[in-house]
Amino acid sequence: MATVELTAENFDEVVGGSEMVLVDFWAAWCGPCRQFAPTYEKSAEKHTDIVFGKVDTEAQQQLAAAFQIRSIPTLMIVRDGVVLYAQPGALPESALEDLIDQARKVDMEDVRKQVAEAAAEQQG
Numbered sequence: 503m504a505t506v507e508l509t510a511e512n513f514d515e516v517v518g519g520s521e522m523v524l525v526d527f528w529a530a531w532c533g534p535c536r537q538f539a540p541t542y543e544k545s546a547e548k549h550t551d552i553v554f555g556k557v558d559t560e561a562q563q564q565l566a567a568a569f570q571i572r573s574i575p576t577l578m579i580v581r582d583g584v585v586l587y588a589q590p591g592a593l594p595e596s597a598l599e600d601l602i603d604q605a606r607k608v609d610m611e612d613v614r615k616q617v618a619e620a621a622a623e624q625q626g
Contacts, residue, residue: 504543504546504547505526505542505543505546505554505555505556506553506554506555506556507555507556507558508525508555508556508557508562508565509557509561509562509565510562510564510565513555513557513565516553516555517553517555517580517583518583520552520553521551521581521582522551522552522553522579522580522581522582522605522606523552523553523554523555523579523580523581524542524545524546524552524553524554524555524577524578524579524602525555525556525557525577525578525579525580526538526539526542526554526555526556526557526575526576526577527557527559527566527569527571527574527575527576527577527578528556528557528558528559528574528575529558529559529560529574530558530560531560532574532575534574534575534591534592535574535575535592537592538575538592538593541592541593541594541595541598542554542556542598544595545595545598545599545602549602552602559571559574569588571590572590573590573591574590575590575591575592576588576589576590576591577589577590577591577593577598577601579601579602579605581605581608581610582610582613582614584610584613584614584617586605586608586613587601587605
């Protein structure tokens with residue numbers, strides 16, 4: 503599956519409507535972003551059950567700001583609407599594959615429980 507261009511208009515729909523989404527925050531002028539792109543594309547073709555999105559931080563400055571993107575490339579993994587991972591830096595193929603494998607293994611019931619507990623603590 504090819505990568506999907508994410509914009510302020512389609513971000514919530516794409517990310518909210520998918521079980522697992524990888525988001526690559528990038529810019530055309532960014533050398534490490536251009537180096538990471540083929541690795542990201544190859545992984546997108548390999549994992550057809552995952553949505554691979556790309557956010558051009560120059561064209562989508564409000565979206566980048568909303569996620570407090572300070573350094574690019576930044577990779578974010580969202581599963582069932584929960585951000586599991588968000589770190590800057592271009593990853594080698596083996597590290598990206600390992601990260602995807604780890605994200606698949608996360609017990610989302612446990613994550614939702616932890617999120618609910620944290621929210622309850624903040625309120626009370």
